[in-house]
Structures are given as structure tokens and as C-alpha cells.
Amino acid sequence: MDIFAYMQGIGQQAKQASKILANTDTSVKNQALLSIADTLLARADWLKSENSKDLAAGRAKGLDAAMLDRLTLSDKTIAGMAEGVRQVATLPDPIGTITDMNYRPSGIQVGKMRVPLGVVGIIYESRPNVTVDAAALCLKSGNATILRGGSEAIHSNQAIAACVRDGLQAAGLPSASVQVVETVDRAAVGELLRMAQYVDVIVPRGGKGLIERVSAESRIPVIKHLDGIxxxxxxxxxxxxxxxxxxxxxxxxxxxxxxxxxxxxxxxxxxxxxxxxxxxxxxxxxxxxxxxxxxxxxxxxxxxxxxxxxxxxxxxxxxxxxxxxxxxxxxxxxxxxxxxxxxxxxxxxxxxxxxxxxxxxxxxxxxxxxxxxADGFEYGFGAEIGISTDKIHARGPVGLEGLTSQKFVVLGDGHIRQ
Amino acid sequence: MDIFAYMQGIGQQAKQASKILANTDTSVKNQALLSIADTLLARADWLKSENSKDLAAGRAKGLDAAMLDRLTLSDKTIAGMAEGVRQVATLPDPIGTITDMNYRPSGIQVGKMRVPLGVVGIIYESRPNVTVDAAALCLKSGNATILRGGSEAIHSNQAIAACVRDGLQAAGLPSASVQVVETVDRAAVGELLRMAQYVDVIVPRGGKGLIERVSAESRIPVIKHLDGIxxxxxxxxxxxxxxxxxxxxxxxxxxxxxxxxxxxxxxxxxxxxxxxxxxxxxxxxxxxxxxxxxxxxxxxxxxxxxxxxxxxxxxxxxxxxxxxxxxxxxxxxxxxxxxxxxxxxxxxxxxxxxxxxxxxxxxxxxxxxxxxxADGFEYGFGAEIGISTDKIHARGPVGLEGLTSQKFVVLGDGHIRQ
The missing domain is CATH 3.40.309.10 (Aldehyde Dehydrogenase; Chain A, domain 2)
Structure with a gap:
């Protein structure tokens, strides 16, 4: 497998999908989220059977009980994932919001419109629920997502991704809106961190080792969370x-x-x-x-x-x-x-x-x-993609707004600069 | 000269100064700005004589007329610099502003406070007026500044920096609040771009070549401006x-x-x-x-x-x-x-x-x-450190607010998490 070509393909498709998502109506994004929740529940047995492959491999590899527990998809965790996605559907859509439209002495009116970042790359460790959690937040905020989970959860993540794709398609959205990297080759992470032409921000979720590696290697801005002392x-x-x-x-x-x-x-x-x-x-x-x-x-x-x-x-x-x-x-x-x-x-x-x-x-x-x-839910964001210890872009608990940017909008009536 | 040790020293001092600046009253920052403006005017003859060394070297090097023109400090350009600094003093101080203090169902009250980024590294080409312009904006927004200008303007930049230091000291602020890198060795830029422990953001100002080099090499977030098509x-x-x-x-x-x-x-x-x-x-x-x-x-x-x-x-x-x-x-x-x-x-x-x-x-x-x-002045920011073509952190014209971040403030009355 040519990892470079494979990752470039994923990047290109994500960029294409992001252009569509940026201009997708709130109702369509919500419909996709509800379809994803329905599909997760409808295919719970299949999800558990795919998950059992990861659990078997994990046991064979000698993962400890706590790690196996975090890896397990049960009816309860699947119901929880579906409920989480439904909750994201109920959150206000941040995209397109216009604020601070003020008239200037020149006569133009200037304000800001909230827009998606574009393509969000998420690199995470074993908990498969992150797959759907992150995908839902990125979708609601109009971003395409590239997900790279841990190798221990590869079957579970691909199965969840299939449910997400079905939900996207049911709402008429491109399936490349959410892509899961389907190789356990670590070189894929390196490629993801270098694809600045396709990926706008990287969000690592996991232990300190992962976050330090991602921060050190990435050529793309990282929303990162290091220690909490x-x-x-x-x-x-x-x-x-x-x-x-x-x-x-x-x-x-x-x-x-x-x-x-x-x-x-x-x-x-x-x-x-x-x-x-x-x-x-x-x-x-x-x-x-x-x-x-x-x-x-x-x-x-x-x-x-x-x-x-x-x-x-x-x-x-x-x-x-x-x-x-x-x-x-x-x-x-x-x-x-x-x-x-x-x-x-x-x-x-x-x-x-x-x-x-x-x-x-x-x-x-x-x-x-x-x-x-100090938590996105307690602060009223309704959801949280992580907590940033950076000062640039997003700081503290990061909700939907942290996955967005703002552009200036200027309204005139034929105004020219004097 | 040990460039590594030299730059580390600058970084450490800047970090120290940034902690003081973050908590400096608006009136003291404004007093420093006004003192800087006064000093520039009072020492105009000395500035021009230092500038003449750069001009002589530039002519010997064969710089074209347009470049020599941009390099020249005249009474008019010095008056313009001083006036620019005075204008920054009149802008509202963004630091400490608290917004969106809302009560949550738990009873805590949550909002945001605007804070400085910390240390801003500015890398720019020949126009010496950038030195004072950038220093003024960073100072007003509570940031320490490390300035690295072009080698063609080294005498002019150091002379301007001396005026800035005098102004800072007159207001009782640490002179390390604004530091000019006093070596033309290009390795200093490389060090600056790697000092992530001391420098919070890099702002390159200049041609496309400079900006591309800075973006490619920097291990620190960059507020950059590439093409305007x-x-x-x-x-x-x-x-x-x-x-x-x-x-x-x-x-x-x-x-x-x-x-x-x-x-x-x-x-x-x-x-x-x-x-x-x-x-x-x-x-x-x-x-x-x-x-x-x-x-x-x-x-x-x-x-x-x-x-x-x-x-x-x-x-x-x-x-x-x-x-x-x-x-x-x-x-x-x-x-x-x-x-x-x-x-x-x-x-x-x-x-x-x-x-x-x-x-x-x-x-x-x-x-x-x-x-x-599309301009910071036309949009009402009163000043502009540049125009960002990025989506992360700052997008479009960047004024004082682009040199700040926000932290969450939480007010309670002995509240605990249930």
C-alpha cells in the first residue's frame, strides 16, 4: 500500500466534502446526525461483533483490564454514543452567525460571520466512542473530518465509520465528510500531520506521549491539551x-x-x-x-x-x-x-x-x-472536543465554536475607498 | 558570538517582561507609549544620523531607489512614527475586558477575560518604521516583543529600539518589554522560530519569500499573510x-x-x-x-x-x-x-x-x-499588525485583538461539582 497516495486521496476528498459541508443547511446537518444515531442503534449487534475482534486481539496482545474496558462496545455504550449524537443535533448551529455589524465613517457596514475551519484531523487512542463523538461535533460545525484511531480499535472504528457514512448518505451528504484512516501503518499519521494543503487543524486526543508526538511533528496547527496541574x-x-x-x-x-x-x-x-x-x-x-x-x-x-x-x-x-x-x-x-x-x-x-x-x-x-x-458541558457548550492548554485560537474547553473561524463581511452601496 | 545562548537570553528576558506587562495598568502602558513618541521626536537628529549609516551601506550594496526610499528616516517619517505611537495610546485597552458572564444551572457564573498572548516575535524586512509600529501594538496589548528586522536597517532599528527602551524606562516598565535582535546572523531567525518555550506567536512582515521561510521553519504558531489575489x-x-x-x-x-x-x-x-x-x-x-x-x-x-x-x-x-x-x-x-x-x-x-x-x-x-x-483602519481597529490569510486564531486584518487570547473566569460561592 502506498501510504502517501492513500493519505493524499483522503485529504483531497475531505477538502471537497468540506466545501459542501460549509454551505449545508442546519436542517440537513441535523438530519444526518439523527440518521447516524439511528444507524448506530439499528446495527448495534454488528458493531458488537466487529468490536469483539478488537477485544480478542487486545486480550491476545495482553492489554490490561482497564484498556479492554475502554475498548468495549456494549449495548449501553452504543446507546450512549447515539444519545450523544442526538444531543449534538439539538445544539445551535454556529455556522453563518453574523455579529457586530457596525457602520463605519466611510459608510460601509462591517461585521463577522462564523465559518467552519474546513478539514479537521483527529488522532486518538483506543476509545472507539471518540470516533462518533468527534465526527458529530465536526459535522455540526460544517467541517469534514479525518479520523485516525488506535490500532487496537481498528475494527470497531471502521464499523462505526460505516454507520456514520450510512447516516451521511441518508441525508444526501458526501460520505467523505467523515473518513476513517483504514490502515494501522504509523506512517499514515506522519502523512496526516504534513497535509497542510488539505487539513486545517489537528486535534489529538489521548495520552501525553501522543500529544507530544503530534505537536512535535505537525506542520498543521494543533489544538492540544497537555497537562492539567x-x-x-x-x-x-x-x-x-x-x-x-x-x-x-x-x-x-x-x-x-x-x-x-x-x-x-x-x-x-x-x-x-x-x-x-x-x-x-x-x-x-x-x-x-x-x-x-x-x-x-x-x-x-x-x-x-x-x-x-x-x-x-x-x-x-x-x-x-x-x-x-x-x-x-x-x-x-x-x-x-x-x-x-x-x-x-x-x-x-x-x-x-x-x-x-x-x-x-x-x-x-x-x-x-x-x-x-472546567468542562465544556459545565460551561454551557453542550459538547466538548477537548480542553486546550494553548493560547492561540482556542483556550480552555473547546466546543463547537473552537472548530470554527470568523470571516469579515462588508456591506456597501457602491462604496469606494477615498 | 554564541547565537543560541544569545537568543535564549532574549527569550527568557522577554518571558519575564511579559509577566509584568500582562498585569500593567492601562495608564502605565499609555504613559510608556507617549514617552516613546516624545523620545523619537527628541532624538530625531540622532535617528537620522544612525539611519544614514544604513543608507550608505545600502547604496554601496547597490539597493535600488525604491528600497532606499523605504529605508530612509526623514523628519517626516519620524514624525509619522511618533504620531502612530500616540494613536495606539488612544485606542481602548483590550486587556482585562470581561464578557459573556452568564449563570449556569449549577449556579456558577462563567465568562471570558481577554489576556495577552505573552511574547510576540516579529520578523520583518527593511522598513524601520515597522520596529516602532509593531512594538507599540504589542505593548498596548500587554505582550513583550522580540523584533528581528532586516540587516539593511540594523543601525536604524537599534536606534529606534534605544528610543523605545528610554520610553519604557520612563514609565517604569522593563526595557526587555521590547528587544531588537542585535545580530545580522541569519541563524538568529532560526533560533527565534524554535524558542516555543519563550515565544507564543510569530508575525512575519515582508515579502512572500520571508513568509514562506518563516512558515516552513517555525515551531511556533505564525500569524501570516500570503497572497492577496x-x-x-x-x-x-x-x-x-x-x-x-x-x-x-x-x-x-x-x-x-x-x-x-x-x-x-x-x-x-x-x-x-x-x-x-x-x-x-x-x-x-x-x-x-x-x-x-x-x-x-x-x-x-x-x-x-x-x-x-x-x-x-x-x-x-x-x-x-x-x-x-x-x-x-x-x-x-x-x-x-x-x-x-x-x-x-x-x-x-x-x-x-x-x-x-x-x-x-x-x-x-x-x-x-x-x-x-479590507484594512484594519477601515474596519475600525485603529491599527493593524497585518492581514492574516489563515483561518486559525486570527483571520483578515489583525488589530490589537489578534494579539490577545481569552481565558475563562468562573465565579462561585463555594460551588462544588455534583
Whole structure:
């Protein structure tokens, strides 16, 4: 197989399809989404049987139980995928929206129209539900999609792609609107990352290794999500009840997620009052505490933290705790050791809340709220393609709007430049 | 000189300065801008004497008159630079602006705050006024700047940089807020394009060769501007007077600019009526016409266009003209041969105007207005760092807002995720 020619063909077809999708009516895109959902449900047995090939290969390869679990398509996961696609159909269509039409002194009227990016390349690891999830968001936002899933899920992904194609065709849309790369050859990823003439943006979804490889190799802009080293800073003017509620929630609501707190910062004036109560809560939930010297002096159960702990994303029931002199020190710690993802202050002090919001350089900055809220659904986007830790183009949770751009529209009446 | 160590030092200092600039009050930034303007005027004689070294070297090197002209700093150009900096001081500060604070069902309030990108690297060719122009825009938007100008302007750029530093210091801002690379070694550009840990975005300003090199080599996102192959399509339902006024203005108002029309498309039903009158106007202005077969049949003065003409940015008094069957054919031509910069339709037909705005995939799409309006000043940005032909991050004329990003701000009252 000539990977170069194969990928070029996919790119060309995606570009063609993107021109049609950019001008497709909302109702047609929604019809395609509903048809895709119907097809997934109607072909659930076939999807499970294709999935069983991947599961068998995975077991033979020795994948662990957690990976096999993420790979499995059950009636429940298939129903969930279909429901997710239906929900995307209910979201407002961002494309074509015109805003800020203002008259200029010259007499022209200038505004912006939201438009698709064009072709979105998605590179992801084993969870096959990403296939339909990403395809639905890209379709709704008028983009063509090229999907490259993990080799472990190749049969599942191709089966899902077949359902997606059927749904597209039922609505009269080109089947190349959503294409799945049908080779496990890793060279295909390299080609995808170089096809700047066909692909407008790359969205990697998976572990850090994948994202770093994609960022390093890509000649195409990448919407990427690296670490989530999130902080909660408990100010000395914090309300203790709120501080404990938020600090417990941010760490223990879910451990393996990017918006979980990894480091707790506590103002020294309040540390002796609040840390013992907090430590009791963490102990009840089995969270290991790693503290700075002053933390360890207050909490006998804490083990000493090393320098490395301040820049570690545990994704586990482990928490680093540092006592800091004041808010300024907390902000310096966050900006230096954090990953610019999500950070919160707990305080009742208006001036500090305002300063924290301005000075912390993170994609989400919060006052008196759990870092766990940093999420496309919680922010009201209705869906999420990922969370960007970049500053260019999209920052923070990325919904449909992150898959779009804006062009200027100018209305005149024969106006010429003087 | 160790270029790697030198550039790393510049990068580190810029990053440090950017953290201060991000939190600098509007009044301090404006004070720095006004001090820079004052210093430029106060040191005009010194600027001209430094500039004369570049001019002497340029003449010795055999630079042509146009290049020497662009390189020259006169009292008038220095006054113009100072006035430009003063104007940037009068623009609204985009940083810190909070928008869209909405309550969510969970009770949290979510919105966005506009923030600087961080460090902007500007790579440009000989015009030294870019130095102060770009520095002013980056400073106002809270970014640190690393400037790398052409070797022909090295003395002028360093002298301007010294004035900028004095202005920054007078306002109490770090002089590393604006740094000029003080070596003509081309390896410095390569280092700048690789310092992703320090530099957030690269803005190349100059000819196509420079921009292509920067895009190909950069490991950092680039806000780039490639060709401007702009079209005007005269629909068969156009008002003839508006069509002629706009088509003449778009081609002849200025020739060497990216938003000048390069190809005129005319609906066949109106071609015989409108082209002879238009051709007379172009003849009076000395514009060479290159036409398709049907154009040449209507206009004896037109010479036959080749396939290459449809994708050529002349930047000169030359115009390609093609007769097309209808608007759909015009849109296909624009999307296939154009550069997605700026394209206009002339029509009185509402439905066609609406379809053209939606279907043409360009950074500016216009109805009954000259392509020459595609400009940051005309759009009301007050200033322009360039025009982007990309879709990611910034598209079309880029003003202060294109040098910023947004972060999410979340306000709660002890809210936790359920």
C-alpha cells in the first residue's frame, strides 16, 4: 500500500466534502446526525461483533483490564454514543452567525460571520466512542473530518465509520465528510500531520506521549491539551466551610481527570486552622498527602514533598500541599509550576479575588468554585472536543465554536475607498 | 558570538517582561507609549544620523531607489512614527475586558477575560518604521516583543529600539518589554522560530519569500499573510454605475497593495454592456487588460490571459478579466484560484448577495464595496499588525485583538461539582 497516495486521496476528498459541508443547511446537518444515531442503534449487534475482534486481539496482545474496558462496545455504550449524537443535533448551529455589524465613517457596514475551519484531523487512542463523538461535533460545525484511531480499535472504528457514512448518505451528504484512516501503518499519521494543503487543524486526543508526538511533528496547527496541574489556593480570608468543600471536591470528585486539583496552596495565617480538618476529610477518602515542611509540621500523616511534586499531574488519590506566605506567593507558584489549565482561589476578599482573576495565567481561573467545573458541558457548550492548554485560537474547553473561524463581511452601496 | 545562548537570553528576558506587562495598568502602558513618541521626536537628529549609516551601506550594496526610499528616516517619517505611537495610546485597552458572564444551572457564573498572548516575535524586512509600529501594538496589548528586522536597517532599528527602551524606562516598565535582535546572523531567525518555550506567536512582515521561510521553519504558531489575489464579480443584476466605480477603485486606487483587485469576473449577460465602458476607464489609467476568450472578443485592447493569470498577484497596473456564466461559476473561480483574502460581488439581487457572503471562503467578503476597504483602519481597529490569510486564531486584518487570547473566569460561592 502506498501510504502517501492513500493519505493524499483522503485529504483531497475531505477538502471537497468540506466545501459542501460549509454551505449545508442546519436542517440537513441535523438530519444526518439523527440518521447516524439511528444507524448506530439499528446495527448495534454488528458493531458488537466487529468490536469483539478488537477485544480478542487486545486480550491476545495482553492489554490490561482497564484498556479492554475502554475498548468495549456494549449495548449501553452504543446507546450512549447515539444519545450523544442526538444531543449534538439539538445544539445551535454556529455556522453563518453574523455579529457586530457596525457602520463605519466611510459608510460601509462591517461585521463577522462564523465559518467552519474546513478539514479537521483527529488522532486518538483506543476509545472507539471518540470516533462518533468527534465526527458529530465536526459535522455540526460544517467541517469534514479525518479520523485516525488506535490500532487496537481498528475494527470497531471502521464499523462505526460505516454507520456514520450510512447516516451521511441518508441525508444526501458526501460520505467523505467523515473518513476513517483504514490502515494501522504509523506512517499514515506522519502523512496526516504534513497535509497542510488539505487539513486545517489537528486535534489529538489521548495520552501525553501522543500529544507530544503530534505537536512535535505537525506542520498543521494543533489544538492540544497537555497537562492539567490544577491548584486551589485557600486565602487567609477564606470562608472555612467553602474552602473545605471546594478543596475536597476538586481533589476527590474524580481522580483521573485533567481538571482535578493536584496541588493545594494554603495561606500561612490560616494553615493551622484549616489543614487538620481538611486532612481528616482526605484521610477518610484515602488520599495520600505530600506536604512542604510547614505542612508536615501541622499534619503528622503527610509525607515530605519533593520539588518534583509541585509539577506532577498525579491523576490519582495523591495531593501535594504547600503553605505559602500570601496570595502573591500563591500566584507565583501557580504561574511557575502549574500547567496553565485551571486554578482557583477561595477567599471572601473582593480585591484579592479580582487580582487573582487577572494575574493567574490559566485557561480557567476561578473564585470560590471547584476546578472540576472546567468542562465544556459545565460551561454551557453542550459538547466538548477537548480542553486546550494553548493560547492561540482556542483556550480552555473547546466546543463547537473552537472548530470554527470568523470571516469579515462588508456591506456597501457602491462604496469606494477615498 | 554564541547565537543560541544569545537568543535564549532574549527569550527568557522577554518571558519575564511579559509577566509584568500582562498585569500593567492601562495608564502605565499609555504613559510608556507617549514617552516613546516624545523620545523619537527628541532624538530625531540622532535617528537620522544612525539611519544614514544604513543608507550608505545600502547604496554601496547597490539597493535600488525604491528600497532606499523605504529605508530612509526623514523628519517626516519620524514624525509619522511618533504620531502612530500616540494613536495606539488612544485606542481602548483590550486587556482585562470581561464578557459573556452568564449563570449556569449549577449556579456558577462563567465568562471570558481577554489576556495577552505573552511574547510576540516579529520578523520583518527593511522598513524601520515597522520596529516602532509593531512594538507599540504589542505593548498596548500587554505582550513583550522580540523584533528581528532586516540587516539593511540594523543601525536604524537599534536606534529606534534605544528610543523605545528610554520610553519604557520612563514609565517604569522593563526595557526587555521590547528587544531588537542585535545580530545580522541569519541563524538568529532560526533560533527565534524554535524558542516555543519563550515565544507564543510569530508575525512575519515582508515579502512572500520571508513568509514562506518563516512558515516552513517555525515551531511556533505564525500569524501570516500570503497572497492577496482579490476578485470583484459583477453580477448580471449589478447596478452599472456602482459596478464601474467599485471595479475601477479596487484596481486603480493603489496597485502595490494586497487588497487591490487582481481578477475581474463578469456575468456573461452583462459583459457586452459593461466591459467596453470599464475598459475605457482602465485605458485612461494605463491598466493592461488580460482577458479570457470572450473578454478579448469584446475588448480589442485586451491580450489573451493564460491559465497562470488567474492565480497571479500582479501588484501592478495589470488586470485579468474573465466572463463567467453566472454567480455560481464566479464563486467556484474565486474559491479555486483566489487566495482567500478579499472578494466582492456587485449586485442588486438580495438572494445572490446573501449566498455570495456565505459561500465565498475568504477572510473578507463584500457586497457592493471596493476590496480596498479590507484594512484594519477601515474596519475600525485603529491599527493593524497585518492581514492574516489563515483561518486559525486570527483571520483578515489583525488589530490589537489578534494579539490577545481569552481565558475563562468562573465565579462561585463555594460551588462544588455534583
Amino acid at each position: 490544577c491548584h486551589v489556593y485557600i486565602d487567609d480570608q477564606a470562608d472555612a466551610a467553602k474552602a473545605i468543600a471546594v478543596a475536597v471536591n476538586a481533589k476527590t470528585h474524580r481522580y483521573g481527570v485533567c481538571n482535578a486539583m493536584e496541588t493545594l496552596l494554603v495561606a500561612e495565617a490560616i494553615a493551622a486552622d484549616i489543614l487538620p480538618a481538611l486532612a481528616a476529610e482526605y484521610a477518610a477518602k484515602g488520599v495520600e498527602l505530600r506536604g512542604c515542611e510547614r505542612t508536615c509540621a501541622l499534619l503528622p500523616q503527610a509525607i515530605p514533598a519533593t520539588e518534583e511534586d509541585w509539577s506532577t499531574e498525579y491523576l490519582a488519590p495523591i495531593l501535594a500541599i504547600r503553605v505559602v506566605p500570601d496570595m502573591a506567593a500563591a500566584i507565583t507558584h501557580i504561574n511557575d509550576y502549574g500547567s496553565h489549565h485551571t486554578d482557583a482561589i477561595i477567599t471572601e476578599n473582593y480585591t484579592r479575588a479580582r487580582a487573582f482573576l487577572r494575574q493567574v495565567d490559566s485557561s480557567s481561573v476561578m473564585v470560590n468554585a471547584s476546578t472540576r467545573f | 482579490c476578485h470583484v464579480y459583477i453580477d448580471d443584476q449589478a447596478d452599472a454605475a456602482k459596478a464601474i466605480a467599485v471595479a475601477v477603485n479596487a484596481k486603480t486606487h493603489r496597485y502595490g497593495v494586497c487588497n487591490a483587485m487582481e481578477t475581474l469576473l463578469v456575468a456573461e449577460a452583462i459583459a457586452a454592456d459593461i466591459l467596453p465602458a470599464l475598459a475605457a476607464e482602465y485605458a485612461a489609467k494605463g491598466v493592461e487588460l488580460r482577458g479570457c476568450e470572450r473578454t478579448c472578443a469584446l475588448l480589442p485592447q485586451a491580450i489573451p490571459a493564460t491559465e497562470e493569470d488567474w492565480s497571479t498577484e500582479y501588484l501592478a497596473p495589470i488586470l485579468a478579466i474573465r466572463v463567467v456564466p453566472d454567480m455560481a461559476a464566479a464563486i467556484t473561480h474565486i474559491n479555486d484560484y483566489g487566495s482567500h483574502h478579499t472578494d466582492a460581488i456587485i449586485t442588486e439581487n438580495y438572494t445572490r448577495a446573501r449566498a455570495f457572503l456565505r459561500q465565498v471562503d475568504s477572510s473578507s467578503v463584500m457586497v457592493n464595496a471596493s476590496t480596498r476597504f
